[in-house]
Amino acid sequence: MNSSDIRATTEAHAPVLELDRASVLRDGRLILDQLSLRVATGQHTAILGANGSGKSTLVKLVARQIYPLAHDHGRSSVQVFGRDRWHITELRGLLGMVSPSLQLDYTTETPLEVFDAVVSGFFAARGVGLDHRVTLSMRQRAQEALEQMGVSHLIGRQMASLSTGEARRVLIARALVHRPRALLLDEPSAGLDLATRRRFLESLRQLARGGTTLLLVTHHIEEVVPEISQVVLLREGKVLCHGDKQNVLTDDLLTKAFAMPMAVQRHGEYYNAVPVE
């Protein structure tokens, strides 16, 4: 099945993500404990939590790198675009993913040129191999995605030579070659300076406005771009609270989530939180 067939057979209105009491056990420890949440198409969402709250585990669960405990009633507790079974390359066509560990894989010293890094997204491969048939339309799409992320000037450079912010944009361009319905971004602005972070967040806003559902997993409240309406707070592998951003980003709830007195600040359409002395 090619990616357009997959798109056609995947319900257009199925939620991006639906967790129904999903639990994950690792090394005998319950790391995610009966997590329930729903992200509808177009419902840009941030999943926030302190270190160790279970964010990376949740990302792995959605990416099908790990599996939840089975329910007695048989229905899987994790549905992505209305399905629980996915071939990973099929899933990438609909749900683009960028994470710090992916970035590490693509910026090692093993040579990889920027355009190849992006166009090889069509083959879910690291770079273009002899058995890959890169069509003209793939090339055009890769070029468009690089332009969309403002990094087409980097074509010809090696991935290992890019700054953190440049590499992050290139990897988002790679995820965008399929025109995914949603993007799952794990700690997207980690390692970016303040100005680069703001510019980067502006490009995420444009993607959101263009119809790509954003699913942001982070402990940085300031990454919650204005388009994000829903916030899920995780604490110790459980959903502490989820709902509209203005009801969740409160002193009281963030104090509980981070186990430290916190004060929420608003800067225009952005939020921040600082520990209270």
Ligand SMILES: Nc1ncnc2c1ncn2[C@@H]1O[C@H](COP(=O)(O)OP(=O)(O)OP(=O)(O)O)[C@@H](O)[C@H]1O
């Ligand atoms: N394979 C594993 N075996 C045992 N414990 C694990 C395993 N993977 C994660 N954990 C534990 O599960 C908890 C949640 O880990 P996870 O990496 O999901 O948290 P996180 O919210 O992503 O943290 P951070 O923000 O620090 O990356 C942590 O206490 C971690 O030590």
